[in-house]
Amino acid sequence: MLLLTRLLPSFFVAWLLSFSLASLFHSLYVVNQLVNVGILVTFNDRVHLIIADWQGxxxxxxxxIAVAYALAFWxxxxxxxxxxxxxxxIYLLAGLGAIAIVLIASESIMxxxxxxxxxGWGFYAQLLSGAVGGLLFARISAVLAVKNNHEINC
Incomplete structure (x- = not known):
């Protein structure tokens, strides 16, 4: 029951926010690089790119990220x-470490x-997304633990 009532909801919300931030940071980095070489990127292009990157x-x-988080949070x-x-x-560092290992391993191996x-700075933005996800997982799971304990005692 712990898995269904506390861990899965906490994991899903933390993963979704972390992935969404990572995707957003990726899109912003790419747009920044395009602008740096003189390419005009309109606001509509930026929004479309952010949405398309998230989906892609x-x-x-x-x-x-989900697999890395599962291992790191375990x-x-x-x-x-x-x-x-x-x-x-501990969970903040686990989230940050999960993203760092994924990014460094892919660079080192492949x-x-x-x-x-x-x-560049996009690497650190990715790490921030991982840290935010880890912190969110800790906070949500703590709130759900208190809620579940209260429901059991009533």
């Missing part, structure tokens, strides 16, 4: 059982950036 990256980068849970303090920091927006 969902089944690839989105799935990769490890964070194991660490949290031993430490039992700083839960938010010699390609998994997404164009993970170069």
């Amino acid at each position: 990256l969902l089944l690839t980068y989105g799935a990769i 490890l964070a849970n194991r660490i949290n059982h031993n430490v039992n303090q700083q839960k938010e920091l 010699h390609v950036h998994i997404i164009a927006g993970a170069r």
